[in-house]
Every structure is written in C-alpha cells, then in structure tokens.
Amino acid sequence: MAGRAAVPEVIWARPERTGRGPKPAFTRADIAAAAVRIADADGLDGVTMRHVATELGCGTMSLYNYVPRKEDLYELMIDAIGAEHEMFEPTGDWRADMLRNAEETRAIMHRHTWVPRLMPGVFGFSPNTLRYLEHCLACLEPLDVPAGTKTELIALLNGVVTTYTGNEIATAERARSMPWTAEEENAVRMAYLGSQIATGAYPRMTAAFMEQSGPVDLEAVFRRALERVLDAFDPESR
Amino acid sequence: MAGRAAVPEVIWARPERTGRGPKPAFTRADIAAAAVRIADADGLDGVTMRHVATELGCGTMSLYNYVPRKEDLYELMIDAIGAEHEMFEPTGDWRADMLRNAEETRAIMHRHTWVPRLMPGVFGFSPNTLRYLEHCLACLEPLDVPAGTKTELIALLNGVVTTYTGNEIATAERARSMPWTAEEENAVRMAYLGSQIATGAYPRMTAAFMEQSGPVDLEAVFRRALERVLDAFDPESR
DNA sequence: AGCGCACTACGTACGCTGTACGTAACTAGG
C-alpha cells in the first residue's frame, strides 16, 4: 500500500531519524557542511548531488535518503549559514543593533558568495532562520510600533541587504569567472554606454553619469540605503 | 586566423547584422519574443536552447549564431519585457509618478512571472532598460536632490519591487507547481511552525504571529514598503 | 566580373545534470 504519499514536504517537518533500520551514516549538519564547503570552493554550480555525495564518501543515490530533493539541500545550506549569525545581547539602541545585523549579514554573504543567489528560492523558517528572526525582534524591542510593522522592517531590511550584497558579489564574480579581465569588460561596457549616450537619446542619464567622478563605492551606497530604510521606520526622524 | 578572440561580450555591443553572408532568418526581437512566449507558457525552465529553436523553426545550433551564450538569451528576454513599460508624460508629482512606475513593474512581473528570477543575473544597460532609467529620471525632475541620490532612489525602489513581487510569485507558484494543494502545504507548514512555537524558544515571534489575524495581504505589504522607501527620500516628509 | 571569405545553417557528439527504480543488507518493534 499506499505507495509514497505525495505529502507536502518541508524538510524541517520530517524527523531526522526514525528509529527503524540501520543507523544513518551522516547527520543533516554533516551534509549541509559538505555542501557549503563545496559551494565556497567551487561555486554554487559545483554543488551537485554527485559531488556532495563524493565529498561525504557515499554513493550518489544514498544522499536521497537524507534529502528528498536538491531544493532541500539548498534549504540545509541556508540554515547552516544562519548559524554564523552572532546573536548578541541587544544594546537598547535598535538602530545600531539592526545596522549591526545588516552588516553582519553582508559579511556572511561575502564569505559565502552563493547565498544571495539561493535566498529567493528558499522559503525559510529553518531553525536558524527562526532564531535570527527572534533575535531581530529582540533588538527591536525598544522601537514602539506594532509587531507587524517590526516584521515588515525586518523583511525590508533583509531584502535590501540581499539585493545590494548580491549586486556587489555579481559584479565581482563576473570579473573573476570570465576569460577576460575586469578592465577589458569595463572598457567594452563603457564604450557601448558611451555610444548610447552619444545618440543623445538619454540626456538625463548622460548628465547623471557625467556628474559622478571616479568609480562607484558600492559599500558606501549600501550603507546609505540602510540608513534610508531605517529612517523610514524611525519615529524620531520624521 | 587569430582564433576566436576571447573578447568581452556584451550582446548589445555586438552588431545585429554584419553585411557579409546570407541574410539572418530572424531578428533578435524574433528570438526574444519566442523565448518570452515559452517562458510565459512553460515557465523559465521550459526555455532551453532546443525548445526556443524549435519554436522559431530552426536547428538548435543555429541559435548560437544569434546568441553566443544562453545567458545572453536571458538578457534579450529582459530587454523585451522592458518594452512593456509605459513611458508616460511625467505629471510633476514625482512621488505619484514613481509609485505608478513601481506598480507597473509589479504588473509586468505578474504577467511574466519568470522576470524576478532572472533579474539578479542580468547586468542591464539593455536599450529598453536605458529608456526606462531615463524615464524615471524624467519623473524625478521635480525632486531637488543630487543626480546620484536620484539613481540611488531608483535602484532601491526597483530592488524592493523585484524582491517583493518575486516573493508574491514564488508563494503562488509553489502552490501551483507542487503535487499537493496550497492548503495541504500550508497545513504542514503551520503544524511545523506551531510545533516550533510550542517549544517556547521564540516568544517574540509567537507574539507577532498571534497578533495578526487572518492571512497576510501581500499586496498591501508591498504598497506600505513602497511608501516607506519614498518617505525616506522625500524632503517634505522629514 | 569574379574570387574569397565571413557568415548562416545544422547534425552529431560529449560530458554533465537530477533522479526513478530495483536490489541487497540491516536493525528495531511487535
């Protein structure tokens, strides 16, 4: 009977161990760690079921006993990364605390450059995600707004961090992974952009480009964006 | 001779037509349209080189004459979508205009649900992207801040739109594409979440969950986020 | 005018992916 019930799978809802049968050779943590190691070294595309299995020293298909779908492997990876968050004692200054959280998330992403690419697909509510949410809510304790507004602040901030850091990383990776140098690519881009600007079809953009001198400081842009978002929720700033 | 020069490729910098040889059977627009049609019908995973070629009625490898890498096909798709933006005459109310732009972007993404998944990887500066940027700058003419701040406003707003709409879509798609109903999945999730909450490890999250009654109105959340971001740039609101 | 070459077209083939399925070994619960 009953063939495999096509039951909704949330990997966190499935027990890691069910008693019957031989002892599993690995824990979820083992598997997540192996996948993270590979992703850090070879990039996200290096994370294949075969590769992870070899890293663990088991057959490819054995992995499917632990991780029903590859997508769940991603979920494990994101959760593993969540453990790197330092859940510090809130200081009472919610702005400073949230800024620190954001900066730390950015640092984690720079350590694990594949995280931003994975974030959108992951639904969340992994154990460590829950712990991080709880931590953020603790930091926001001094902020006198409804709980719903707080979760919206957290969501907006996390979204901005992911988007901006993802951009930083994409820009850097493109340079690294391509068979040409960043200068070459930039030259071609600028040439193209220059040719477009020369058409006169984009006067305002042209002006904006002219106004800026020197390369963009992506980190400064990131910081300013954070401040803006925090401003938008700060009763003191309006 | 000279083997293929490993020159930086930006598809927009490469001329569509070079004079010599037989006439190309398709334009870039044809190819982009075919790919968009497939993505709309079968999802982004349906967009394979083979599938697009068949849709166009040519051999798979012929496509590579027009599109050197699959990544460039994505770039074409994003550009094609950009043409759907209505470049209306700015009204003089930059807030209202930018709100309209954001809502329209969201509508486009709901028509082409694969767009958010594609956005992060695309570097931009396609013709239609440039036109849209120029349009946004025109809408921001009445706003009295440096040009750099305007581009940062545009970037932040676009990022928020993509993130939030991407979330809306992911939530909806998960329900559609899985072999179980949304109710079933939700039930499992809530059961899991409930079990986590029951542990008492997440008191603040529990409170936040209890406070809200009824399902979340994602669109309302989206609108509130937009208003927050606009507030953060509005000299009148501080 | 006509030659040569850059271009289009496309079939074949390779290495890789996720994973369905079948079989053998193992162990805890009834």
Added chain:
DNA sequence: CCTAGTTACGTACAGCGTACGTAGTGCGCT
C-alpha cells in the same frame, strides 16, 4: 524471532548547454 521499514548504492534515462565540423550563401574587394 520475524518482518517491515530503513539505509545503501549501481544502473539507467531523459534532458541540458554547447564544441566542433561541414556545407551552402552572398557581400565586398580587387
């Protein structure tokens, strides 16, 4: 103790992006 539910894993399949080779086409130059 038996048996049912696990774990382990080799094999196999359909599908992917794309490198490469070959054949045909027509513009630009001499």
